[in-house]
Amino acid sequence: MDPHMTDADVDWLLTRMPFAALDASQFPKSIPLDGVLKNDCRLHRFAPGQVIVREGDYANSAFLVLEGNAELITRPLPPDVLGRREVEKRSWSDALWQFLRPSGVREARRPENVTPDVELHDRPGTEHRASGNENTSPIAGDADAQPTLYLQDFGGLVRAGQTARLVAGELFGEVATMLRGPHGATVVAGENATLLEIRLQGLKMLQRDTAFAERMEEHYRQHWLAIHLKEIPLLRFVPESNLRNVVEHTQLRSFGRLQWNADYSKTRKLSPAQQIESEPVVAQEGHHVTDLIVVRSGFGRVCQNYGSAQRTTAYLGKGHVFGLEEITLSVTGGNGAPMPLQHSLRAVGFLDTLHIPVECFAREVLPHIRRSELPPNAAEAMLHRPQGPTKRERRSVAREESRRDDAQSTTEETETASVSTTAKTWDDLPSSTGTSFEPTGLLEFIVQNRYNNGRQAMIIDLHRCTRCDDCVKACASVHDGNPRFARIGNHHERLQFVEACMHCTDPVCMIGCPTGALHRDESTGLVNISENICIGCGVCAKGCPYDNIEMVAISDPSGRPYLDMKSKQPITKATKCDMCSGLPSGPACAAACPHDALVRIDLSESPPLEDWLRRRT
Amino acid sequence: MSVVERRHGGAISTTQRCKAAASGLVNRVTGAGRAYSFRRRRVVACGVVVVSLALAALLASGMHAALLHSGVMTGWMLISCLFLLVLIGVRRRIPVLPLGTMSVWTQVHIYTGLFAVGVFLLHVPAILHGRLIATGYLEGTLSGLFWFVSASGVYGLIASRRIPWRLTNVGEQVRLDQIPWYREQISRSVSDEVQSLTNPAAISVIGEFHRRYLSRYLSSKPSWLYLIYPTSVRRRRVLAGLVELNRYLEEEDCRVCGRIAALVRRRDDLDYQYALQLRLRVWVMLHSAASVALLVMAIIHGILAMRFVES
Known part of the structure; x- marks a missing residue:
């Protein structure tokens, strides 16, 4: 991580807590403790007021305060304070005026869109301590030195009591790093702040020390687990007292590799069978169900044995649960015997899960789940529990029975349903032309290419698309002549998955953005670029596994390229699809398609795509 | 029981x-029993058109019975429809404004067009008596143009549903503007294959075939006839020629022949894509140009007709 991290720095760190308390014998010989500190950590000295992490940033590192202090800002800061420029909705007259007066220059920007509203300073460089010498000396010519931000009126915030002090020995940012989530708050350096940046790989390695791992887990359990459990829709009606018991009994597990994007280009070339085989098993089909599995982050593949292989039946994302039907049927008595798992769950790349034991789930959670939220079989089983339904449930049973009688008496309807079921069954079979919608194949294609990461994926139905390129032309028209996508991309049968920003659930492009220019809009969920603070480093473009971010050299409206003052090189900025968020009309590409061929769709779960496909008959 | x-x-x-x-x-x-589907949309829209036409016919016959100019009413209806039909082009060129999606505009365009055809039959009763084209230079041209635009609209509707299906089945999805570049790449690949031959017998056999047929086929653009009606005749002839060469070649050179045959197939696929995509674009051009001409002529006809009615 830091080529300038010396043995003296490592020795000094080993005298400080918590590293002094770590048991070096618990680390393998190939990756010793000092090796982890040397290769996966970096020392920083921050000036007072300098921003260490920004709220909303997706980071790859946690920070440990070694000396001095840091201040955590307890209230959300306006985006402009952090240099970000929110996308303003333009009025239709403005939009029309701009449309009628294009600059005619490729990637033209006004000066105010190139320079930041806040002051960016070059980070003074990594500072190191010589062994036995407390003096620090900045390293000249630090290759990784990147502009950093100073918070204006930082003293005022501290005086107003809107900060919480983090002192030596305290770790922050580890939950966001481990769960691949955004930082919940901005942290600013206080007096004499010396911090150790520990990147994810290092953090994982340090957890080989049992005491360190237990301390981290305890911290998460105390401060974060209840919040994360409450965010799960299924648990939203669980009372506080029950939730406390759930927090106590829940186990935290991780499967696969967090940097799934690094292996993405290799794994996507494997056949579905090979890929399924290579994925770590979280829960095995046919096994006794012991826990309700909740996806905390990452992706899971639900599959079922079929012949001598496995076929994908669904995919899971953040907040989804696995094993609910089996648990409910087992708990409610079903046919008297506990129901084994009907599917397997596998980690696609990386999967972080919460495991709620069956007994705890049945006691604390199940009574507070709405029946409509349970799978149909489980909901029916709930109505016929062995101990007899409650007064309210008796009404439901009566209603259910009367509904069933009605259903039996209407001959035509049932017969029609039977005919339509037969038709649907035939629809699922691959046609001789290979163009019918085949659910397993489509699911496997989506998981294989990780399109299930997309929340605004662009899909084109090739059976309706006349290749007129009106979508690209519309995109270019509303972006001053610069289209933000081309009509290219992988296709599965009749669906083409276009290479346009999908505003992903797990936005790996945002990890490592040095100025926080790439950020997620809280209200819309879109991943936006604040061009004024984008320094054109290209980390996002390299990080995007789908190649949906492009670095472009920018010019002023008269066509003269902007040049960097120091290097005299053209200034580049990251560009990608912004869902036309500034326009009154919404995404121009989808609105411009005359044949209903193009759609922006959430692929993080399958129902929206199924509904869209069902409409196309 | x-x-x-x-x-x-x-x-x-x-x-x-x-x-x-x-x-x-x-x-x-x-499409009944479903919240929404294309089929249901089609049935509902057709129903609306039929009901509207019935109402228009009722109104026209009522006016005719009352000795009023029903032609004026149907004329105004027609010109309003024409304006609405032409507006889709305006919407297409202004993507920044929230004017509704092009998909909705297209549906309105299709069914308004259908309604306009019905109203045209009411407007020109001579058609119902077996005369497709009205008499008189202006009216004759106008009715001819109307039929042309209507027919091209119907063709466009069918083509825009069938051609994408055919394009998808070709396999590789190529953009029209990139096709010339791909053609050049294929031509270069075939030349490289021929250049890489080392066996003198193969050089003479495949080299001659390349010189006489392949290079001509690969360097030329598809003919007009092919663009109008793409067939696989040329591809089959070239491939048959290549297969014929196999008996004069050794095993290794036969494999080269096989690779060249694959490139020929790819080139034919590209030509097919080019012909179909070009057809769709030419159709849009013709249909929109004819529509504008029709609107202009309809306005002239309207002005003249109103003068006559007033006099």
């Missing part, structure tokens, strides 16, 4: 089976 018992016993009468099948067929055709 209850329905369930009867079903379990397999004792469902033929009448019930027929009823269920008919009901299923109706559902499939109309």
Whole structure:
């Protein structure tokens, strides 16, 4: 991580807590403790007021305060304070005026869109301590030195009591790093702040020390687990007292590799069978169900044995649960015997899960789940529990029975349903032309290419698309002549998955953005670029596994390229699809398609795509 | 015996089976039973057009009975429809404004066009008496142009549904503007294959074939005839020629021939894509140009007709 991290720095760190308390014998010989500190950590000295992490940033590192202090800002800061420029909705007259007066220059920007509203300073460089010498000396010519931000009126915030002090020995940012989530708050350096940046790989390695791992887990359990459990829709009606018991009994597990994007280009070339085989098993089909599995982050593949292989039946994302039907049927008595798992769950790349034991789930959670939220079989089983339904449930049973009688008496309807079921069954079979919608194949294609990461994926139905390129032309028209996508991309049968920003659930492009220019809009969920603070480093473009971010050299409206003052090189900025968020009309590409061929769709779960496909008959 | 018992016993009468099948067929055709589908949209829109036309016909016959100029009413209807039909082009060129999606505009365009054809039949009663084109230079041209635009619209509707399906089945999805570049790449690849031959016999056999047929086929653009009606005749002839060469070649050189044949197939696929994509674009151009001409002529006709009516 830091080529300038010396043995003296490592020795000094080993005298400080918590590293002094770590048991070096618990680390393998190939990756010793000092090796982890040397290769996966970096020392920083921050000036007072300098921003260490920004709220909303997706980071790859946690920070440990070694000396001095840091201040955590307890209230959300306006985006402009952090240099970000929110996308303003333009009025239709403005939009029309701009449309009628294009600059005619490729990637033209006004000066105010190139320079930041806040002051960016070059980070003074990594500072190191010589062994036995407390003096620090900045390293000249630090290759990784990147502009950093100073918070204006930082003293005022501290005086107003809107900060919480983090002192030596305290770790922050580890939950966001481990769960691949955004930082919940901005942290600013206080007096004499010396911090150790520990990147994810290092953090994982340090957890080989049992005491360190237990301390981290305890911290998460105390401060974060209840919040994360409450965010799960299924648990939203669980009372506080029950939730406390759930927090106590829940186990935290991780499967696969967090940097799934690094292996993405290799794994996507494997056949579905090979890929399924290579994925770590979280829960095995046919096994006794012991826990309700909740996806905390990452992706899971639900599959079922079929012949001598496995076929994908669904995919899971953040907040989804696995094993609910089996648990409910087992708990409610079903046919008297506990129901084994009907599917397997596998980690696609990386999967972080919460495991709620069956007994705890049945006691604390199940009574507070709405029946409509349970799978149909489980909901029916709930109505016929062995101990007899409650007064309210008796009404439901009566209603259910009367509904069933009605259903039996209407001959035509049932017969029609039977005919339509037969038709649907035939629809699922691959046609001789290979163009019918085949659910397993489509699911496997989506998981294989990780399109299930997309929340605004662009899909084109090739059976309706006349290749007129009106979508690209519309995109270019509303972006001053610069289209933000081309009509290219992988296709599965009749669906083409276009290479346009999908505003992903797990936005790996945002990890490592040095100025926080790439950020997620809280209200819309879109991943936006604040061009004024984008320094054109290209980390996002390299990080995007789908190649949906492009670095472009920018010019002023008269066509003269902007040049960097120091290097005299053209200034580049990251560009990608912004869902036309500034326009009154919404995404121009989808609105411009005359044949209903193009759609922006959430692929993080399958129902929206199924509904869209069902409409196309 | 209850329905369930009867079903379990397999004792469902033929009448019930027929009823269920008919009901299923109706559902499939109309898209009933679903919240929304293209089929349902089509059925509802056609229904609206039929009802509107019936009302227009009723109104026209009422006016005719009252000795009023029903032609004026249908004329105004037609010109309004024409304006609405042409507006889709304006919407297409202004993507920044929230004017509704192009998909909605296209649906309105299709069914307004259909309605306009019905109103045109009411407006020009001579057509109902067997004369497709009205008499007189202006009116004759106008009615001819109207039929041309209507026919091209119907063709466009069919083409825009069928051609994408055919394009998808070709396999590789190529953009029209990139096709010349791909053609050049294929031509270069074939030349490289021929250049890489080391066996003198193969150089003479494949080299001659390349010189006489392949290079001409690969460097030329598809003919006009092919663009109008793409066929696989040329590809089949070239491939047959290549297969014929195999008997004069050794095994290794036959493999080169096979690779060249694959490139020829790819080139033919590109030409096919080019012909179909070009057809769609030329159709849009012709249809929109003819529509504008029709609108202009309709306005002139309207002005003249109104002068006559007033006089």
